[in-house]
Structure formats: structure tokens, C-alpha cells
Amino acid sequence: MSTVSDVxxxxxVALGKGxxxxxxxxxxxxxxxxxDGYRRTSVxxxxxxxxxxxxxxxxxxxxxxALFKAAVDxxxxxxxxxxxxxxxxxxxxxxxxxxxxxxxxxxxDEHPLARRVLAGHEPEVxxxxxDIPSLKALVAKNTQELAAAQKTGEIRADIDPALxxxxxxxxxxxxxxxxx
Numbered sequence: 001m002s003t004v005s006d007v008x009x010x011x012x013v014a015l016g017k018g019x020x021x022x023x024x025x026x027x028x029x030x031x032x033x034x035x036d037g038y039r040r041t042s043v044x045x046x047x048x049x050x051x052x053x054x055x056x057x058x059x060x061x062x063x064x065x066a067l068f069k070a071a072v073d074x075x076x077x078x079x080x081x082x083x084x085x086x087x088x089x090x091x092x093x094x095x096x097x098x099x100x101x102x103x104x105x106x107x108x109d110e111h112p113l114a115r116r117v118l119a120g121h122e123p124e125v126x127x128x129x130x131d132i133p134s135l136k137a138l139v140a141k142n143t144q145e146l147a148a149a150q151k152t153g154e155i156r157a158d159i160d161p162a163l164x165x166x167x168x169x170x171x172x173x174x175x176x177x178x179x180x
Contacts, residue, residue, distance in 0.1 A: 022060045024050050029071035034112030038068055038122050068125065069132060075113040077134035082107050084141075093149040097142075101172055105179050118173070119180040139165045 028049045032041045043064050047057035061067040083103035087096040108115050117126055129135075139162075146161035155161075 018060075021050070021052070025052070025057060025060055025067070026071055026074045029067050030075050030113045033068055033071055034075075034116050037116070038064075038125055043067060065125070065128070069129065072113055072117055072129055073132040073134050075111045076132060077137075079104065079107060079111040079114050080134050080138055082110075084138075092154055093145050094154070096145070097168065101175060104172065104176060108176060108180065115180060118176045120177065135169065139169050142168060 025046060028046050029041075032046055032049070041064075043057050043061070044054040046067065047054045050057075057067070061070060083100050086103040087099045091099075108118065116122060117129060120126070142165035143162045146155055146164050149155040150157045150159075150161060155164075
């Protein structure tokens with residue numbers, strides 16, 4: 001079972017020093033924000049844990065909010081990637097969606113920061129996270145898959161696939177929040 005740390009480490013092998021440093025800061029930020037929360041975690045603590053000066057961390061992230069958002073996105077993206085990888089490739093879109101939801105629920109505990117946010121432990125920042133790139137990419141991919149399913153007759157053609165994908169995103173987030 002791979003963790004966010006494994007994914008980030010594997011992804012940074014071929015990167016330059018700056019990209020590796022940024023990935024290391026994200027890895028530390030995920031762990032620290034997950035363990036201590038947004039309010040009790042400082043950029044300085046994360047930078048020092050990464051062997052950097054606090055000022056150096058600001059070369060990679062504009063501030064604490066940007067670092068938190070990037071950390072949540074990295075953790076959520078790793079969770080989403082695992083769930084997407086579990087989907088049966090040639091199955092109908094409805095079955096793929098069911099597997100996606102089941103895998104997200106099954107694997108959310110492996111992603112501590114995503115879990116913390118979904119569990120409602122960061123209410124003052126959760127609203128800013130609906131824009132994270134991993135969620136936007138998931139909605140875009142689901143939109144494409146739903147549009148393709150409409151062409152084959154699997155999904156009704158009179159429903160806007162983009163609106164349906166956004167609705168499914170809301171349902172999945174609500175299910176994960178209720179689960180946690």
C-alpha cells in the first residue's frame with residue numbers, strides 16, 4: 001500500500017532540486033497539518049522540519065494558506081488517483097462510479113490531511129478548498145466519461161454532463177463527510 005510520502009518520493013526522483021524541495025515541504029506539510037491542524041501548524045515549523053529557513057519556504061509557497069491548500073490538494077490527488085486506478089477499465093460508467101466511491105471510502109484513512117478536512121476538523125478553511133486542482137480534474141474527467149456514456153446510451157442524453165459531474169462530486173463529498 002503506497003502512502004502520500006511514497007507517491008511524492010517516487011514522483012520527485014527525476015525532478016530538479018527546487019522541485020524536490022517543494023515536494024519535501026508538501027510531504028512534511030501533509031503530515032504536520034494532519035496531525036496538528038491548520039491553526040497549530042506554522043510555515044516555520046514545516047520549513048525547519050525540511051531543513052530550510054522559514055524564509056526559504058516562502059520561495060515555494062506564498063504563505064500558510066497556499067501551503068495548506070497545496071498540501072490538501074496533494075493528499076486528495078493521491079487518494080483520487082488510487083480510487084481511479086481501482087476502477088474497472090471496460091465497465092459501464094455507473095459501475096466505475098460505484099467503485100470510485102467505494103475505494104475513496106476504503107482508502108481515505110491512508111490520506112490523513114484529506115481525512116482531517118473531510119471529517120470537518122478544519123471548518124474555517126474548508127470552503128476555500130472546493131477549488132483545489134485535484135477536485136476540478138476529477139469533475140472534468142467525470143464530465144468527459146459521462147458525455148461518452150451519453151453517446152452510447154448508457155446515460156440519458158437530456159442531462160448536462162458537466163452539471164451531473166458537479167452533482168456527483170457533491171454527493172461523493174457528502175458521503176465521505178458522513179462516513180467520517
